[in-house]
């Protein structure tokens with residue numbers, strides 16, 4: 001990795017080593033003095049990465065005392081899964097969205113100073129090094145890395161050449177397969193282009209990953225809705241994908257047009273219906289304060305997100321920022337685009353966030369763009385906190401998944417209750433089955449079951465999904481532990497996953513369907529085998 005400000009960080013580590021009385025908050029106090037140029041405090045994993053790089057490049061002498069002081073004890077991960085983000089190489093995007101950053105070193109829409117983008121750049125966009133080194137950094141600070149969700153970002157995945165995509169995904173699986181329990185060392189990134197990779201190579205490494213130490217429990221691609229076609233959906237499934245992130249941005253054709261997004265609302269409808277019929281989890285991006293929109297328009301636009309044509313499972317809210325060298329920046333300078341004031345933005349978010357249904361997870365309400373890169377618009381990195389405080393003041397409860405997650409709390413089986421929430425989409429009946437705590441409404445685990453509508457049940461474009469229901473997601477919260485470890489009282493061990501799957505099978509039977517399929521990630525195939533599921537072509541299934 002490339003370290004800017006080496007001298008500053010060398011001083012930081014010297015201070016860590018020389019401090020006589022080392023207390024619980026000593027590290028935080030020191031880190032606060034050495035913020036990066038955006039005023040951001042280094043995260044623990046970033047600190048370990050910087051330390052190891054300085055030692056590796058002989059700028060700093062290895063010291064046991066530093067290692068002890070910067071490493072963490074094994075941590076609990078809220079979602080039970082380690083998430084690794086990987087960026088594809090810079091590549092043109094067919095879109096001309098007026099707000100989209102133009103950083104020539106980056107895939108379209110990313111800025112090289114964003115933390116994840118920095119890591120990708122330092123790894124020369126080598127997918128192997130990105131996955132491998134990130135996992136080693138996390139492992140070295142005590143994270144359990146046995147269950148890994150890979151998020152492949154970089155503008156529009158669907159427009160990259162197939163050869164590149166095959167190589168890229170295969171390299172990600174190779175990196176996962178090459179890490180063992182004892183691996184500690186980092187690898188050097190390679191920048192010599194990509195090698196010819198076949199579907200057979202990929203399948204071989206996918207099979208290897210089924211029993212690897214680092215198993216892939218989720219694979220996510222980011223793309224544009226108008227590039228979602230039946231062929232594209234099948235291809236993503238062959239890569240092992242389980243979730244797709246798509247830019248909805250707005251549900252107004254007028255606003256899409258004004259912002260040169262180059263597609264219609266109908267393209268998003270079509271993408272949602274194809275992805276849902278194929279059992280994918282759908283993670284939407286929505287943008288308030290686009291050029292031409294108003295506070296009132298944004299609030300009513302948000303409501304449409306949960307109409308039958310969309311209903312995202314997860315949502316990122318990205319308030320539009322004005323980034324220099326974009327068309328939006330020119331409009332801003334001409335006085336034609338006026339970003340919301342903080343008060344207006346908080347108003348939009350306070351009115352919309354509470355409308356999020358219980359089945360949806362609001363994963364973000366701000367994009368991680370360093371404030372130094374924003375010409376105008378929101379620069380507050382703690383916007384979520386500000387909105388939450390405002391909602392508390394107004395005594396409004398938020399019911400989305402993220403605000404109800406159990407996190408690391410211990411759970412007693414008798415304090416947990418099963419909840420079934422049914423909602424209709426244009427292509428299915430969706431049943432969101434969850435276990436939640438009786439008293440505090442905390443969610444311990446959930447499953448998304450999709451029952452295709454009558455007129456679609458026998459003519460899915462993926463034949464193996466015909467005449468059955470589809471489990472689109474099973475998620476159990478708790479400490480990150482080995483997938484097959486024994487019970488010790490954490491939610492993951494209470495057999496919640498199995499009970500959720502049983503509940504889905506019961507519902508399927510009641511609907512008089514004889515087959516249930518699951519969009520399993522490569523590393524969860526063994527888990528489903530134990531529950532009686534068999535691999536078909538792209539999915540696992542059980543006759544019931």
Ligand code: SF4
Pocket residue numbers: 093094095096097100101108109155156224247261
């Ligand atoms: S589609 Fe996405 S990456 Fe492409 S120009 Fe628009 S915002 Fe940027």
